[in-house]
Amino acid sequence: MAGMGEQPAKDFVPAAPQLWTYDVLSFLLTRARHWRPALLKQVAPARGDVIADIGCGTGTQLRLLARACPTARLIGIDPDDAIRRRARAKLAGVGTPVELLAGFARDSADLLRGRRVTKVLSSLMFHQVPLAEKRSGLASMYAALAVGGSLHVADYGLQRTPKMRSRFRMVQKGDGFDNTEPNAQGVLPELMTDVGFEDVQETRVFETLSGSISIYRAVRRQA
Template sequence: MPPDLTYTPAAGHHWLTPLYDFGVAALTREKRWRSALIAQVRPRSGDVIVDVGCGTGSMLARLGKAAPSSRLIGIDPDPAILARARKRFAAFGLSVELHLGFARQAAGLLKGTRPTKVVSSLVFHQVPMDEKVAALAAMHAVLRADGEVHIADYGLQRTPLMRALFRGIIQNLDGRENTEPNARGVLRDLMRAAGFRNAEETLVIPTPSGSISLYRGSRIS
């Protein structure tokens, strides 16, 4: 991993990593948004699905259950979190390719693989603006011509309650600088700027830590 690239741990701090899955379940209505994201992705036989910032593998495990014959690939820069993902996949009997690295490195990490779908969940709010831009550009570049991107993350915080919850929980954990653009609704515009067609916010889910939005877009040559 290049020494000049750093990452925010999944739970905001390394010492909180063992509590990450519990925190996501308790604070984000995880079952609701993950189920909605899987329905949007529509995993099918023959799909090659890459999860950018796969974390402990929660989404990939669900995708594997929904489409057992799909090829699943995970990318994450945190070796401790990937170790947890490997244990999860072993317990579920899933075969998943895991790569240590950043989203912006996707093309090199995947060595010519052309995914049909790229997914990402609860990643973009944690990374700096230049990484948001580079990640989306890499995701667009690596997809095959008719590929799709699907994202679930904190988006525009539309109400005073959602803004207050987001500030009190997410921005206290992950800081304000990286998270504030998401809270102002920047993701859809960044997707469009990266070249994704029909980029849109498809669903907004209020949670105890702010609202989580689903997005999708397509790569058209």
């Protein structure tokens, strides 16, 4: 993820070779029906929350959030205009307004300035971007959060077993070894700490057909 606003497709890894396959592949290969509810439970949307989903994709997690807490203010950020159009259609029937913004993870602080964001989440985005962008994205998310706010990430994490390492190779073939290997080595918690987050925890690990997906939680405590 690099740059601000509408960008050419070559500046980011598309969600899937054909957009219509994205949700199907995610459901089949990542056990999304298990980790998405776990991520929702961890975020625990509540009245008064301002929640930003960074790299929101087709809006699946935003829809779960909207249904769980219609009074929360929801914002999705993604650089892909085709993905945002699909998300807008998916969210049209939830009854809760969801604001969708064009931008990359590194733009989060600028796009969310003044909104008093209480919770930031991201799912299946960090493994697709270079190491420098992982760091700058997390730093921008930290800056976007109000003091006391929390970060919630679901993504491919440390691949602890040979079986998970082998399965993760299909992701590496699609999204590139250089982008994905730091995730496989467990870099995300380290990066979260480096940019200022505290109480960094890996709270759940899910074995899937494409490798293991970890859920992380962290807090911004400093002004």
